[in-house]
Amino acid sequence: MLSYLARRFVYTVPILIGVSLVCFGLVHIAPGDPLVSVLPPDASADLQKVMLAIYGFDRPYAEQFAKWIWRALNGDLGSSIATGRPVTDEVIKAVGNTLRLAVVATFIGFLLGSLFGFVAGYFRDTFVDKLASALSVLGVSVPHYWLGMVLVIIFAAQLGWLPPTGAGPGGSSDWEWDWAHIRHMVLPAITMSVIPMGIVARTVRALVADILNQEFIVGLRAKGLTDVGVLLHVIKNAAPTALAVMGLQLGYLLGGSILIETVFSWPGTGNLLNAAIFQRDLPLLQGTILVLALFFVFLNLAVDVLQTALDPRIQRA
Amino acid sequence: MTSLGKVLCGLALTTALVTAAAAQEKTLRIGMTAADIPRTLGQPDQGFEGNRFTGIPIYDGLTQWDLSKEKEPSGVIPGAATEWKADDADKTKWVFKLRPGVKFHDGSSLNADAIVWNVQKVLDKAAPHFDPSQVGVTASRMPTLRTARKIDDMTVELTTSEPDAFLPINLTNLFIASPAHWDAKLKAVPASVTDPAERSKQAWAAFAADPSGSGPFRVTRFVPRERLELAKFPEYWDEKRRPKIDKVVLLPLPEANARTAALLSGQVDWIEAPAPDAVPQIKSRGFVLYQNAQPHVWPWQLSFAEGSPWLDKRVRHAANLCVNRAELKELLGGMMAEATGTYEPGHPWHGNPKFQIKYDPAAAKKLMQEAGHSAAKPLKVKVQTSASGSGQMQPIPMNEYMQQALKECFFDVELDVIEWNTLFTNWRHGAKDQSARGANAINVTYAAMDPFFGMVRFTSTKTFPPVSNNWGYFGNDEFDKLIADARTAFEAKARDAALAKLHARIVEEAPFVWVAHDVGPRAMSTKVKGVVQPQSWFIDLATMSME
Numbered sequence: 001m002l003s004y005l006a007r008r009f010v011y012t013v014p015i016l017i018g019v020s021l022v023c024f025g026l027v028h029i030a031p032g033d034p035l036v037s038v039l040p041p042d043a044s045a046d047l048q049k050v051m052l053a054i055y056g057f058d059r060p061y062a063e064q065f066a067k068w069i070w071r072a073l074n075g076d077l078g079s080s081i082a083t084g085r086p087v088t089d090e091v092i093k094a095v096g097n098t099l100r101l102a103v104v105a106t107f108i109g110f111l112l113g114s115l116f117g118f119v120a121g122y123f124r125d126t127f128v129d130k131l132a133s134a135l136s137v138l139g140v141s142v143p144h145y146w147l148g149m150v151l152v153i154i155f156a157a158q159l160g161w162l163p164p165t166g167a168g169p170g171g172s173s174d175w176e177w178d179w180a181h182i183r184h185m186v187l188p189a190i191t192m193s194v195i196p197m198g199i200v201a202r203t204v205r206a207l208v209a210d211i212l213n214q215e216f217i218v219g220l221r222a223k224g225l226t227d228v229g230v231l232l233h234v235i236k237n238a239a240p241t242a243l244a245v246m247g248l249q250l251g252y253l254l255g256g257s258i259l260i261e262t263v264f265s266w267p268g269t270g271n272l273l274n275a276a277i278f279q280r281d282l283p284l285l286q287g288t289i290l291v292l293a294l295f296f297v298f299l300n301l302a303v304d305v306l307q308t309a310l311d312p313r314i315q316r317a
Numbered sequence: 318m319t320s321l322g323k324v325l326c327g328l329a330l331t332t333a334l335v336t337a338a339a340a341q342e343k344t345l346r347i348g349m350t351a352a353d354i355p356r357t358l359g360q361p362d363q364g365f366e367g368n369r370f371t372g373i374p375i376y377d378g379l380t381q382w383d384l385s386k387e388k389e390p391s392g393v394i395p396g397a398a399t400e401w402k403a404d405d406a407d408k409t410k411w412v413f414k415l416r417p418g419v420k421f422h423d424g425s426s427l428n429a430d431a432i433v434w435n436v437q438k439v440l441d442k443a444a445p446h447f448d449p450s451q452v453g454v455t456a457s458r459m460p461t462l463r464t465a466r467k468i469d470d471m472t473v474e475l476t477t478s479e480p481d482a483f484l485p486i487n488l489t490n491l492f493i494a495s496p497a498h499w500d501a502k503l504k505a506v507p508a509s510v511t512d513p514a515e516r517s518k519q520a521w522a523a524f525a526a527d528p529s530g531s532g533p534f535r536v537t538r539f540v541p542r543e544r545l546e547l548a549k550f551p552e553y554w555d556e557k558r559r560p561k562i563d564k565v566v567l568l569p570l571p572e573a574n575a576r577t578a579a580l581l582s583g584q585v586d587w588i589e590a591p592a593p594d595a596v597p598q599i600k601s602r603g604f605v606l607y608q609n610a611q612p613h614v615w616p617w618q619l620s621f622a623e624g625s626p627w628l629d630k631r632v633r634h635a636a637n638l639c640v641n642r643a644e645l646k647e648l649l650g651g652m653m654a655e656a657t658g659t660y661e662p663g664h665p666w667h668g669n670p671k672f673q674i675k676y677d678p679a680a681a682k683k684l685m686q687e688a689g690h691s692a693a694k695p696l697k698v699k700v701q702t703s704a705s706g707s708g709q710m711q712p713i714p715m716n717e718y719m720q721q722a723l724k725e726c727f728f729d730v731e732l733d734v735i736e737w738n739t740l741f742t743n744w745r746h747g748a749k750d751q752s753a754r755g756a757n758a759i760n761v762t763y764a765a766m767d768p769f770f771g772m773v774r775f776t777s778t779k780t781f782p783p784v785s786n787n788w789g790y791f792g793n794d795e796f797d798k799l800i801a802d803a804r805t806a807f808e809a810k811a812r813d814a815a816l817a818k819l820h821a822r823i824v825e826e827a828p829f830v831w832v833a834h835d836v837g838p839r840a841m842s843t844k845v846k847g848v849v850q851p852q853s854w855f856i857d858l859a860t861m862s863m864e
């Protein structure tokens with residue numbers, strides 16, 4: 001197990017190097033002026049030159065990359081051009097906010113998705129299956145930002161039951177798990193959960209249907225196991241794949257859905273990326289993408305390890 | 318009464334008093350269009366929305382905009398300076414007399430040293446408090462300002478690179494931060510940080526989180542990207558602008574539908590730029606919509622580069638006469654003002670242009686026919702625009718309307734839609750640059766609050782790309798002289814007259830197709846009273862009250 005862990009960890013190194021290169025490259029290839037947030041377009045050419053030099057954008061790309069990656073290795077992602085605040089602080093705070101939302105959304109999505117999936121798989125080709133499948137297809141297909149807007153119109157603008165924006169009455173800095181704060185999370189979490197719900201449901205349905213057709217199920221029934229006993233075996237066999245899907249979904253949601261976080265003004269990574277893109281804030285953009293990519297890589301690693309623990313055959317493979 | 322009874326009575330009384338005090342506290346909550354809180358350290362970013370919410374309420378300038386009138390254009394009035402005058406012998410030197418008794422929120426005095434310090438923060442690279450992040454937004458808005466010198470405690474001398482009568486207007490953009498407060502922040506930087514530039518940077522970061530200006534509101538809480546809380550500053554020097562509202566909460570809500578929902582659900586009392594489709598619903602729910610023409614122009618800026626179809630003045634005039642702006646206004650739900658130039662009649666800089674911009678399709682067609690064009694032989698033009706962007710209003714429907722309207726007058730308009738920041742960058746590169754991709758007009762909106770930004774940068778031969786935004790290379794000796802005349806007219810009336818002359822000639826030569834002025838729509842709860850929406854990008858929070 002340890003050697004497997006070590007091997008998987010070593011595999012991540014070239015991925016991380018590639019991620020940082022792609023991240024730096026893509027951000028710099030994008031058109032636009034990196035100083036647009038601190039320098040109006042009517043600034044003189046001389047002033048533009050001075051500012052480029054001050055921020056180091058007049059240096060060759062290789063030099064800029066080397067400096068950036070060296071600082072990043074030391075935990076310093078630089079300062080935001082637009083705000084002057086340290087990127088590390090900004091990203092950590094945003095990741096915390098997105099993590100809170102993503103975990104809740106994934107939990108809701110996994111719970112409902114598994115339920116719909118099991119029900120649909122267990123009662124295959126019945127009305128229950130069709131209903132559960134329809135719900136999961138809806139979850140995958142519906143544009144989530146549109147769903148978010150509809151929920152806001154109904155529950156915030158019309159009924160006034162829930163707040164439409166923000167992460168708490170005083171902002172996310174004073175977050176507490178009380179109703180005053182949680183009510184800000186209800187609409188974005190439900191909107192966000194629709195994506196993993198649909199995907200998990202479809203995956204689990206296929207898995208359950210497949211497992212139920214396998215010979216060992218006939219064996220279990222022949223041994224006299226009850227339906228509940230058989231179901232427990234089905235769950236255990238479906239769990240590794242379902243967990244892997246959930247892990248991936250959590251990874252995607254950690255990237256912060258730009259659209260959902262923008263619709264709900266949720267101060268997470270999606271919102272941060274949105275602001276960084278529109279302000280051409282290169283250090284902030286690079287830092288956020290890098291941190292999210294690292295998160296994704298390590299999350300995949302964690303899921304792989306968990307899968308191996310649940311099903312040792314994977315390790316042997 | 319027993320001891321327990323007394324305690325309970327005391328508690329009840331205290332609770333009642335606290336509740337009453339909280340109930341009486343008047344809080345105004347505003348949903349901004351910005352994606353982040355504009356910078357709070359003195360020189361805001363996020364364009365004029367930054368000046369509106371984290372500049373003017375928190376800081377004073379030497380001069381300021383008069384935001385008390387809605388019927389006439391905003392003019393420049395005294396701020397932290399009570400009077401100013403250019404030196405008779407050397408017009409590059411200006412003497413500003415400061416207002417006595419002005420205090421910063423930290424209690425220190427606003428004096429000549431503070432003015433010198435604030436000029437140095439953006440212009441003197443050797444100054445310990447020089448802040449590169451504030452240079453861009455400041456230096457570009459006062460391009461001729463060079464130095465400041467203290468004459469005495471209440472008098473300061475500013476020097477410009479050339480005689481420049483526009484300086485008092487430009488100075489509305491220099492917000493005066495407290496040097497004493499910054500010094501305190503610098504002292505609090507850990508001694509382990511030894512690099513002076515890094516110490517300065519950290520001091521500015523701390524200052525931004527807890528700023529001190531001398532404006533009518535002071536910052537009480539700052540949660541980056543989420544909220545900024547301001548409290549009234551009861552010692553503000555201008556009695557008429559001493560706030561009646563106790564607390565202002567500013568929330569960044571960049572998405573129009575989210576802002577609208579926040580207003581409709583009662584989460585905020587005021588939103589900037591409501592979603593246009595939601596305006597009827599907003600009104601039907603009892604909210605008030607305020608709007609007024611802003612010094613903003615939504616134009617097509619035309620190319621005068623070799624081979625441009627706009628080189629023929631008849632074509633430029635025809636395009637200006639072919640747009641039914643009233644119809645376009647209807648299309649936008651009334652949220653625009655019709656543009657007949659950069660400045661409208663009634664504005665001191667409008668002048669008397671001989672060419673009148675109006676909707677006259679017959680005259681437009683006649684001009685086009687004279688220029689050799691017809692329905693069978695339309696004139697091909699290409700316009701670069703964006704799908705969205707600050708101040709762009711609704712660029713796609715508006716440009717498609719233009720495309721349709723000009724077709725009636727024998728124009729064949731091709732639209733080249735690119736990303737907003739790219740368009741903004743291209744604006745600087747000019748029509749001859751390959752970034753124009755063959756376009757001979759560009760649709761970038763502009764602010765026209767001061768004469769440099771409203772006229773000079775588009776008509777001077779000194780502002781050809783890449784120096785400034787004369788994208789179309791329009792200009793000649795006549796215009797350079799008109800600009801020089803205005804820049805050297807140091808008496809306000811003479812300066813306005815010179816600017817009116819310049820504007821009239823610009824309209825006559827038509828280097829733009831003028832289409833619309835934004836009206837800065839904002840929707841508010843009826844609880845917000847005393848709202849004056851001036852003909853400005855700004856609005857004064859200090860004179861408002863809450864029911």
